[in-house]
Amino acid sequence: MTPWLFYLFATITVLCSLAVIGQRNPMHSVLLLIGSFIALAGLYVGLDSPFVAVTQIVVYAGAIMVLFLFVVMLLNAPREDVAPGAQVPIPGGIKAFGSVLAVGMAATLLWALSKLVSTPFTQDAQAGARVASVRDIGIMIFRDHAFAFEVTSILILVAMVGAVVLAKKTV
Amino acid sequence: MPTIDSALVFQISLILVVFFALQISAAVLVYLERKIAGWAQQRVGPNRVGPLGLLQPLADIVKLIFKEELRPKAADTWLFYLAPILSATTAFAAFAVIPFGPPTTLFGLLDRPVPLQVADLNVAVLVVFAITSMGVYGIVLAGWASNSKYSLLGGLRSSAQMISYELAYGMSLASVLVIANTLSLRDIVDQQAGVWWVAGFLPVPQWYVFLAPVACFIFFVAGIAETNRAPFDFPEAEQELVAGYHTEYSSMSFALFFLAEYVNMVTASAVTVSLFLGGFYMPFLPDWLGPLWFLMKLAVLLFIYIWLRWTLPRYRYDQLMDFGWKRLLPISIVNLLVTAAGVLYWS
Numbered sequence: 236m237t238p239w240l241f242y243l244f245a246t247i248t249v250l251c252s253l254a255v256i257g258q259r260n261p262m263h264s265v266l267l268l269i270g271s272f273i274a275l276a277g278l279y280v281g282l283d284s285p286f287v288a289v290t291q292i293v294v295y296a297g298a299i300m301v302l303f304l305f306v307v308m309l310l311n312a313p314r315e316d317v318a319p320g321a322q323v324p325i326p327g328g329i330k331a332f333g334s335v336l337a338v339g340m341a342a343t344l345l346w347a348l349s350k351l352v353s354t355p356f357t358q359d360a361q362a363g364a365r366v367a368s369v370r371d372i373g374i375m376i377f378r379d380h381a382f383a384f385e386v387t388s389i390l391i392l393v394a395m396v397g398a399v400v401l402a403k404k405t406v
Numbered sequence: 407m408p409t410i411d412s413a414l415v416f417q418i419s420l421i422l423v424v425f426f427a428l429q430i431s432a433a434v435l436v437y438l439e440r441k442i443a444g445w446a447q448q449r450v451g452p453n454r455v456g457p458l459g460l461l462q463p464l465a466d467i468v469k470l471i472f473k474e475e476l477r478p479k480a481a482d483t484w485l486f487y488l489a490p491i492l493s494a495t496t497a498f499a500a501f502a503v504i505p506f507g508p509p510t511t512l513f514g515l516l517d518r519p520v521p522l523q524v525a526d527l528n529v530a531v532l533v534v535f536a537i538t539s540m541g542v543y544g545i546v547l548a549g550w551a552s553n554s555k556y557s558l559l560g561g562l563r564s565s566a567q568m569i570s571y572e573l574a575y576g577m578s579l580a581s582v583l584v585i586a587n588t589l590s591l592r593d594i595v596d597q598q599a600g601v602w603w604v605a606g607f608l609p610v611p612q613w614y615v616f617l618a619p620v621a622c623f624i625f626f627v628a629g630i631a632e633t634n635r636a637p638f639d640f641p642e643a644e645q646e647l648v649a650g651y652h653t654e655y656s657s658m659s660f661a662l663f664f665l666a667e668y669v670n671m672v673t674a675s676a677v678t679v680s681l682f683l684g685g686f687y688m689p690f691l692p693d694w695l696g697p698l699w700f701l702m703k704l705a706v707l708l709f710i711y712i713w714l715r716w717t718l719p720r721y722r723y724d725q726l727m728d729f730g731w732k733r734l735l736p737i738s739i740v741n742l743l744v745t746a747a748g749v750l751y752w753s
Contacts, residue, residue: 262485262550269543286529286589292536369529369589 240281247274265299272296286369413520416512421502421524428498432668433463439712446716470664473657478553481654485551490655490662493544497669500537503530504676505592507686507696522686522697523592530591531583534677535576538632541670542568545634545651548663552654560650563640563723570730571631571638577738578624581745582614582681595685599693611689615682620741622682624734626707629674631730634667636715640723675707676700683707 251271258264272295279288376384437452437460444451452459477486507522527533542565549561586594594614601609615622631638640650647653652663679685683703686696721729 260482262482266485266488266547285527286532289529289532289536293532293539296536297539 237281241278244274244277244281247271248278269296269299272299286372411517413518416520420520420522424501424524425498428501428669428672429665431672432665433467435668435671435708435712436466436664437463438708439715442709442712443716446713467661470657470661475657475659476654478654480553482551482553485547486654487659489544489548489551490659490666491544492547493541493666494662494669496537496541496544497666497673500534500541500673501669501676503527503533503591504673504680505595505685506676506700508693510694521592526592527590529589531579531589531594531681534591534673535579538575539568539572541666544663544666548655549651552651554654556647556649556653557651560640560647560653563647564634564651567634567638567640567726567730568632570727571628571734574624574730574734574738575628575632577735577742578618578621578628579681581618581621581738581742582625584742584746584749585614585617591680591685595680595687598684599687601689609689611684611687613682613684618682618741618745620737621745622678624738624741625681626678628734629678630711630714631726633670633674635671635711637718637720638726639715639720640726671708671711672704675704675711678707679703 248271251267251274255264255267255271258267272291276288276291279285279291440462441451441459443449452462455461455465477483502524503526505521505523505526509519509521511517511519545564546561549557549559549564552558582594583589586597588594588597598611598613600612602612604610610616634640652660655663679700686700687693688695688699691699
């Protein structure tokens with residue numbers, strides 16, 4: 236992958252992701268999220284794995300569609316602003332717990348960043364060929380990592396049941 | 407002085423050729439649609455502009471360009487203008503991976519054979535699927551950004567319809583992938599060259615439509631639903647929604663949606679031709695005329711599209727959902743299982 240392409244897609248990804256949380260309009264946020272995913276797919280293409288890139292678009296960009304519909308159907312207001320006076324005061328205990336979590340998160344991120352070694356751009360042809368084949372990815376997911384795969388699907392099932400319970404008016 | 411790589415120049419110009427060919431095909435389709443509608447309803451159809459009314463599309467384009475560009479006051483400006491662009495771009499982009507001819511040197515003009523295909527990817531089938539799924543955004547965005555109830559209803563209907571039919575679409579696609587054992591469209595097309603001799607004397611082309619007729623049927627029907635054509639044209643049901651998602655659009659932004667609809671039809675037919683009808687191969691006929699065979703098959707499918715529109719009435723919305731979820735999807739899942747079992751048994 237040529238460096239300038241990497242920097243182009245990386246910049247788009249980061250800028251779009253930042254804009255997602257900097258937006259007041261949920262509709263624009265959702266669209267910027269798609270933009271970020273597509274730029275990420277561009278990075279995968281540069282890494283010689285078009286299969287992962289296309290899957291990224293089909294799965295993530297496709298799933299955003301549902302998010303999109305949630306925004307349209309559940310959030311009627313086009314803006315996320317909270318009406319003045321409607322803000323519920325947050326108890327101190329929860330605030331303290333949240334700040335401890337935030338500090339922990341920041342520390343982890345800093346630690347991960349400190350481990351960062353700048354590596355030159357090299358074409359590891361063999362590694363690329365190993366991951367690029369759809370057959371190998373399938374064998375890896377469904378044989379070598381079958382347990383993790385099944386556990387993930389149970390996690391998604393739990394989330395789905397939770398969403399149904401939350402969405403139902405009378406439980 | 408650097409030498410010019412003639413093959414590379416040809417490959418780049420191929421992009422332009424495909425782009426303009428798609429635009430022209432949309433114009434031709436608009437004309438044919440009106441002519442065939444005329445025949446179906448015992449009318450003449452367009453016959454005033456130019457000989458046989460052939461210049462009618464040109465007159466339409468000029469009209470659309472000079473119309474006033476209107477935008478509702480309450481519309482979301484950015485998304486309102488982004489939506490038609492997104493629609494048209496995704497419609498054109500999907501055609502990039504479709505092979506429409508064998509590798510050619512243009513009778514020795516080029517130093518190496520160049521395949522007649524804009525981009526030969528080894529996951530071409532998935533690319534088509536991904537870009538089709540992105541095409542929904544254009545319509546839904548148009549519906550939401552217009553800030554009008556008819557547009558919004560059209561957009562929501564479209565998303566529900568496309569999400570429902572994408573499942574059957576993908577499942578029937580999967581059964582072809584199981585047979586072909588590859589994700590590359592070019593390889594899939596190449597596997598359909600040649601003929602089987604049934605009972606020793608009856609030649610049958612090695613097209614996947616004969617190996618997987620059910621998958622072909624489901625793919626074609628789901629393709630009609632994906633392109634929002636009648637009898638599945640709910641997003642723009644005139645009697646209920648004025649014009650659905652593009653009610654508030656005028657001039658060129660409307661023209662982009664119009665263009666996208668016809669280009670999507672061409673692309674969906676081209677994918678069907680490549681997956682099930684042998685692509686650019688025709689048994690017993692020379693391969694170097696490939697683009698011609700490809701165009702002929704494409705024309706037949708497009709004619710069926712237009713024929714269906716002027717023959718079948720629109721479904722009711724609950725019938726559409728019933729048909730997608732309770733008929734097409736179960737059939738396509740069973741079909742996939744049967745195909746997989748067959749492939750395991752005979753290979």
